[in-house]
Amino acid sequence: MAKTVMITDDTAFMRMTLKNVIEKNGYTVVAEAADGEEAVALYKEFKPDMVTMDITMPKMDGITAIKEIMKFDPTAKIIVCSAMGQKPMVIEALSAGAKDFLVKPFDAERVVESLRKISS
Amino acid sequence: MDISSFKEVFAAEARDYLQSLNEDLLSFENDPSDKTTVDDMFRAAHSLKGMAGTMGFDELAEFTHEMESVLDLLRNGELEPSQEVINALFASVDTLEVLLEQTINEEPITPVREQIAMLEAVTHKRPASAAPSPRQEEEIPVSVELDEFKRETIKQGLEQGYSSFFVKVVLRANTVLKSVRVYTVFQAVEEIATIIQSNPSVQELEEEEFDDTFILTILTKESSEQVLHRVRNISEIEHVEVAPVSLDEGQALEQDEGESEGAAIETAAAVEKVSTGAPSPVVRHHRPEALVRVETGRLDKLINLVGELVTSRTQVLEMVQVEDSIGALDQLDRVTTELQYAAMSLRMVAIKQVFDRFPRMVRDLAQSSGKDINLKIYGEMTELDRSIVNQIGDPLVHLIRNSIDHGLESTADRVAKGKPAAGTITLGARHEGSHILIEISDDGQGLDLERIREKAIEKGLLTPDHGSITVEEAGDLLFSAGFSTAEQVTDLSGRGVGLDAVKSTVESLSGTIEIESEPGHYMRTTIKLPLTLAIIKALMVVADGETLAIPIQAVRENLQVERSQIKTVQQNDVIMLRNEVLPLYDLAECLGFKPLDTEGPLSVIVVEIRGQKVGFVVEDLIGQQEIVIKSIGGILSDIRGIAGATVLGNGTIALIIDNSTLIG
Numbered sequence: 001m002a003k004t005v006m007i008t009d010d011t012a013f014m015r016m017t018l019k020n021v022i023e024k025n026g027y028t029v030v031a032e033a034a035d036g037e038e039a040v041a042l043y044k045e046f047k048p049d050m051v052t053m054d055i056t057m058p059k060m061d062g063i064t065a066i067k068e069i070m071k072f073d074p075t076a077k078i079i080v081c082s083a084m085g086q087k088p089m090v091i092e093a094l095s096a097g098a099k100d101f102l103v104k105p106f107d108a109e110r111v112v113e114s115l116r117k118i119s120s
Numbered sequence: 121m122d123i124s125s126f127k128e129v130f131a132a133e134a135r136d137y138l139q140s141l142n143e144d145l146l147s148f149e150n151d152p153s154d155k156t157t158v159d160d161m162f163r164a165a166h167s168l169k170g171m172a173g174t175m176g177f178d179e180l181a182e183f184t185h186e187m188e189s190v191l192d193l194l195r196n197g198e199l200e201p202s203q204e205v206i207n208a209l210f211a212s213v214d215t216l217e218v219l220l221e222q223t224i225n226e227e228p229i230t231p232v233r234e235q236i237a238m239l240e241a242v243t244h245k246r247p248a249s250a251a252p253s254p255r256q257e258e259e260i261p262v263s264v265e266l267d268e269f270k271r272e273t274i275k276q277g278l279e280q281g282y283s284s285f286f287v288k289v290v291l292r293a294n295t296v297l298k299s300v301r302v303y304t305v306f307q308a309v310e311e312i313a314t315i316i317q318s319n320p321s322v323q324e325l326e327e328e329e330f331d332d333t334f335i336l337t338i339l340t341k342e343s344s345e346q347v348l349h350r351v352r353n354i355s356e357i358e359h360v361e362v363a364p365v366s367l368d369e370g371q372a373l374e375q376d377e378g379e380s381e382g383a384a385i386e387t388a389a390a391v392e393k394v395s396t397g398a399p400s401p402v403v404r405h406h407r408p409e410a411l412v413r414v415e416t417g418r419l420d421k422l423i424n425l426v427g428e429l430v431t432s433r434t435q436v437l438e439m440v441q442v443e444d445s446i447g448a449l450d451q452l453d454r455v456t457t458e459l460q461y462a463a464m465s466l467r468m469v470a471i472k473q474v475f476d477r478f479p480r481m482v483r484d485l486a487q488s489s490g491k492d493i494n495l496k497i498y499g500e501m502t503e504l505d506r507s508i509v510n511q512i513g514d515p516l517v518h519l520i521r522n523s524i525d526h527g528l529e530s531t532a533d534r535v536a537k538g539k540p541a542a543g544t545i546t547l548g549a550r551h552e553g554s555h556i557l558i559e560i561s562d563d564g565q566g567l568d569l570e571r572i573r574e575k576a577i578e579k580g581l582l583t584p585d586h587g588s589i590t591v592e593e594a595g596d597l598l599f600s601a602g603f604s605t606a607e608q609v610t611d612l613s614g615r616g617v618g619l620d621a622v623k624s625t626v627e628s629l630s631g632t633i634e635i636e637s638e639p640g641h642y643m644r645t646t647i648k649l650p651l652t653l654a655i656i657k658a659l660m661v662v663a664d665g666e667t668l669a670i671p672i673q674a675v676r677e678n679l680q681v682e683r684s685q686i687k688t689v690q691q692n693d694v695i696m697l698r699n700e701v702l703p704l705y706d707l708a709e710c711l712g713f714k715p716l717d718t719e720g721p722l723s724v725i726v727v728e729i730r731g732q733k734v735g736f737v738v739e740d741l742i743g744q745q746e747i748v749i750k751s752i753g754g755i756l757s758d759i760r761g762i763a764g765a766t767v768l769g770n771g772t773i774a775l776i777i778d779n780s781t782l783i784g
Contacts, residue, residue, distance in 0.1 A: 090300050094307060100355050101304070103296040110355065117353045 003119050006031040006048040008039040008065070009081070010057045014104075018052060021108045027115060036060025040068045043076070050115055051078045053098065055089050063093050070097040077118045081106075130175050131224045132413055137168045138220065141213050142480045145206065149483070152201035161209075162191040168216075172223075179229045180219050186239045187212045193243055208242045210484075211235065262288045262363040264319045264335050271367055273316055277339040284316075284365040285344055287336045289351060290358040298328050301356055305336075308350050313340035332358065337365060416506070419466055426463040427655075427748035430456050431767045464652060468503040471549045471558070474513045475500045478520060478547060485524045492531050492542040493524065499549040504556045505652040508629050512558070512649070515622040519560045519645050520545060522619070527564030527643050537640075539563065556651055561644035567594045567637040579603060595635030599623040627780060630656070630673055656749060658766075658776065660742035661725060663706075664713035667774040668738075669747050669766060674779045676726040676733060678741060683722065695724075695735065702726065707736040710782055711761055711775075729779050749776060 005027045009015045012034075019029045031046045033039035035057045043051065051069065055062040062080060069076050080093040080101045090101050099118040102110060141164050148157045165188040172181035190209065193199035215235045222229050263286050266274065274284045287309065295301050302325045309315060317337040320330045340347060344362040351360045433456045437449060475497055486493040528534075528543035535541055546561045572594045576582040581597060582589075589597070597603055599619050626633045631649035650656070650673070658669035659678075685695050686704065693704040704724065709715045716722075716739055724735040747766040752759070763778035 084296075087297055087300060090297065091303055094300070094304060101297070101300060114355045117355055120353055 002026055002028045003049040003115075004028050004030040004046065005115065006033060006039070006042055006046060006051045008033040008036075008052060008057070008062065009054040010034050014054070017106065018111065021106070021111050022115065025112045025115070036062060036065035036068075039065045040072070043069050044072060047073070049077065050119060051076065052081055052102070052111075053078050053093070054081045055086055055093065056083070063089060063096055066093055066096045066098055079114050079118060127175070127224065128415075129413065130171055131220070134168055134171060134220050137164045138213055138217055139476055140164055141216075142210075143476070145209055145213065146479050146483060148201070149206050152206075155195070158191060158195045162188065162195050165191055177223045179232070180216070180223050183212070183216060183219060183232055183236065186236050187216070190239055190243055199243060202242075205242045208238055210480075212239060260288065260333050260335075262286050262335065262361045263365070264317065264337060266317065266337065266365075266367075270316055270337070274337075274339060274365060275367060277314075282339045282341055283343070284337070284339050285313075285347055286361075286363045286365055287338060287347060287351060288361040288363075289334055289336070290360070291332045292356045292358045293332060295332070295356045298330075298332075299326050301354075302326075302334065304354050305351060305357075308354055309336060309338060309347070312342045312346060312350060313338040423463045423467060424750065426456075426460050427750070428767065430460050430748065431771075435771060464655065467506050467652065469506045469509050470501045470503055471509060471512075471556075472500040474509055474516060475547060475549075477513070478516070481517065482520065482524070482545065485521065489524060490530070491524065491528055493528065494542050494544045496544060496546045497548065498546070502549040502551060502556060503651075504549075504649065508649055508652075511625060511629060512647070515625050515647070516547070516558070516560065518619070518622050520547065523560065523562035523564065523643070527562040527566075529565050551651070552648075556649050558647040558649070559644060560647075561642060563642050566639040566641055566643045567591060567598075567635070569594050569639060572597055575603065591635065591637050591639075594637075598635065599633065630671060655746055658745060658747050659725065660745050660774065661707070661723075661736075661738040662740040662742065663708035663711065663738050664716070665739070666708075666713065667742065667768065667772065668707070668711075669745075669774050669776045670725060670727065670736075671763070671776065671779070672744060674727045674729070676728055679724040679726065679735070681722045681724050681735075681737075683720075697726070697733075697735075700733070702733055702735045704735045704737055705783060707738050707777075710736070727779050729783065734783065747774070747776070 005022050007015050007018050007022070007029055009018065015032050015034075019032070022029055027050075030048050031042040033042050037060045039051070039053065039062075040060070053062045053066055057065075060068075066078055066080065069078065074097075076097070078093075078098045080090060080098040081104065082090045082093075082101060083104045094101065100114045102114060141161055144157050144161045144164070148154065148161065151157070165184055169181050169184040169188055172178075172184060187209065190199065190205070190212075194201055194205070199205060212235065215232055218230060219232065221227075278284060289305055291298060291301055306315065315336050315338050318325065319335045319337075324330055325334060338347070344364065348360055348362045351357060351362075433452060437453065440449065478497070479495055482493055482495040523545050528545070529537070529539075531541050534543065544563045546559065548559045550557055550559075569589055569591070573582065573586065573589050576589075576597045577584050577586060581600060581603065599622070603619070623633055626647055626649070629649055631647055634646045634648070635643065636646070637643040657672040659672055659675050661668050661670060679697070681695055681704075686693050687695065689701065694701050695704060696702070706715050707725075716737060718739070722737050723739070723741050724737055725741075726733055726735050728734075747768075749764045750766060751764050752762065761778055761782040763776045765773050765775050768774050
């Protein structure tokens with residue numbers, strides 16, 4: 001069965017781009033969240049195998065969302081997505097339990113590598 | 121630390137590397153697309169260079185460096201693996217072999233300028249499109265300096281059952297947020313290990329003051345594979361290597377291959393290496409069967425002592441016949457017997473050692489003779505006594521050369537005869553009872569009986585009116601001195617010396633050699649050798665009061681002969697035995713003892729020497745016994761008729777008869 005992925009990003013364009021890359025590589029996108037709160041709720045509902053998590057989002061930021069999700073499921077596999085200049089946040093996300101990180105703009109190959117490695 | 125004491129270890133290991141370079145080159149020639157082989161060769165050359173450098177053998181190190189450069193270009197795809205390149209590499213291995221032996225024997229080093237020029241010539245023909253890429257990750261070795269405190273920490277960790285590794289991590293060139301990537305590596309490694317040291321320092325890594333490579337020194341309870349696996353599963357890692365930490369100066373650890381310190385310094389780097397993204401290459405270890413190197417002299421001493429122990433045991437068993445000590449004596453008997461077998465097994469080595477050189481030899485001869493040849497090898501793990509292995513190589517070389525030179529037809533001839541274009545040579549070994557059989561066969565033209573007959577007549581070995589000969593007779597002729605049917609002397613099989621030398625080597629090892637052939641189709645030579653030369657079965661006899669041992673494999677029968685049956689032919693005593701004339705010799709007289717002067721019937725031992733039966737008259741016959749052969753050293757080692765000596769159960773010494781030189 002194909003591994004399931006939840007995409008978290010506040011811009012629809014980014015979600016679309018990511019979904020396109022992820023689905024092309026044999027994964028199933030089971031949920032798309034537009035902010036941290038939604039991400040936590042949808043994670044509990046769908047229990048996806050992997051999560052991509054943007055940092056800067058309305059309502060609840062990505063780092064808080066990661067902490068919430070890890071509290072619910074310590075084995076969650078989360079890839080944090082950052083923009084340039086967010087290095088301290090990335091480290092905070094990794095300490096909070098994120099398994100890998102991606103830096104925008106995304107390179108399709110990097111996204112796939114990351115999914116492949118954290119799922120193995 | 122006096123490095124010269126490592127010379128032997130160095131020599132043995134360097135020879136291993138050259139052997140594996142040879143083998144890898146052969147498989148590379150068959151499949152140049154196999155990157156793993158090139159990587160293996162590169163590693164072997166790299167390790168060899170390091171070892172030679174450590175020993176201060178500059179010529180060797182320099183030449184290996186040249187070869188390594190060619191392999192590096194191959195590895196990076198900057199040089200096409202053309203036949204010319206492969207031949208140059210083969211020639212380089214040969215050059216290295218010469219350099220190695222000269223270096224070890226402290227002989228003058230032959231200048232290798234031409235060979236270096238040859239290697240440079242092939243490298244300059246690299247494809248122009250591929251500019252040398254600035255990859256230099258190999259230049260950073262997988263090890264770092266450790267201060268006294270860190271070394272102490274590692275030592276204590278090792279004592280508590282931890283392993284210590286260097287983990288070399290190379291990030292992909294375009295990695296973003298390098299410091300954060302390093303952080304993920306630290307996170308992953310710290311889940312299973314304690315990081316003792318980081319080079320460059322953590323601060324430099326955080327400030328991204330490094331290129332792409334960093335080395336962690338860790339203590340862990342996990343295996344190197346586990347560590348490798350963990351790091352490999354991190355994104356944006358170009359490549360990872362894990363190598364055991366060795367604290368030198370007598371505390372070299374993690375030497376799972378049993379090298380001693382001197383050699384381990386550089387070879388430690390030849391451990392797992394994995395480029396991410398590609399399927400992980402097969403990790404090949406050198407010398408799978410060799411775990412500990414022991415000087416053969418020490419081994420022989422051990423075996424000798426065990427032999428003596430067994431002898432004294434027999435003595436004790438003969439002397440003591442007290443009821444209540446029987447149980448303990450049985451135990452002593454069992455243990456010493458097992459000890460003897462265990463000690464004997466130390467002498468046993470796989471015949472692979474000898475067979476390994478043939479793929480390369482056949483390849484070279486195939487190339488120079490223009491014939492297409494497949495070499496099939498079986499039974500290479502068959503074990504036999506080391507002393508036999510050491511001597512059987514040359515005879516096998518000779519027989520294989522003969523097969524290539526005289527046996528296999530040219531490709532055109534084979535096709536014309538409807539045979540497969542490529543000739544096949546089979547080399548194999550197997551056990552049969554207490555013997556090992558070595559077979560060398562080819563599917564060539566077989567024995568040309570008519571030509572052998574003509575040649576034998578020409579050489580005066582047969583009378584001119586001799587009719588057609590059988591395969592068996594042809595075999596005997598081929599093995600007789602001074603016989604060669606090669607019309608042209610080639611550099612392959614030499615000049616008619618050889619096959620008789622092959623036969624005498626085999627016979628000196630108490631073996632026999634046999635030829636089978638179907639003219640037009642095949643020829644097979646089978647060498648039958650005893651498994652060990654250290655213990656033999658012997659017939660014990662007495663001559664002039666001395667106990668003597670006659671190796672049993674030469675003994676055909678023993679007889680009681682009435683003096684009236686003895687006839688004299690040309691001043692020699694003979695008897696008629698089943699219509700054959702059997703010459704008689706007094707064993708005591710042959711050895712320079714006092715001739716037998718008793719009355720009554722005589723005990724005669726019939727022995728076969730070089731195909732001829734002869735009878736030895738002895739004073740008395742004791743019976744069969746297993747004996748441990750001990751060589752008689754020094755000035756006594758070359759006495760005609762004596763092969764060695766053995767100590768008997770009662771502590772007396774018996775000489776062992778060497779049939780082949782007893783009568784001349």
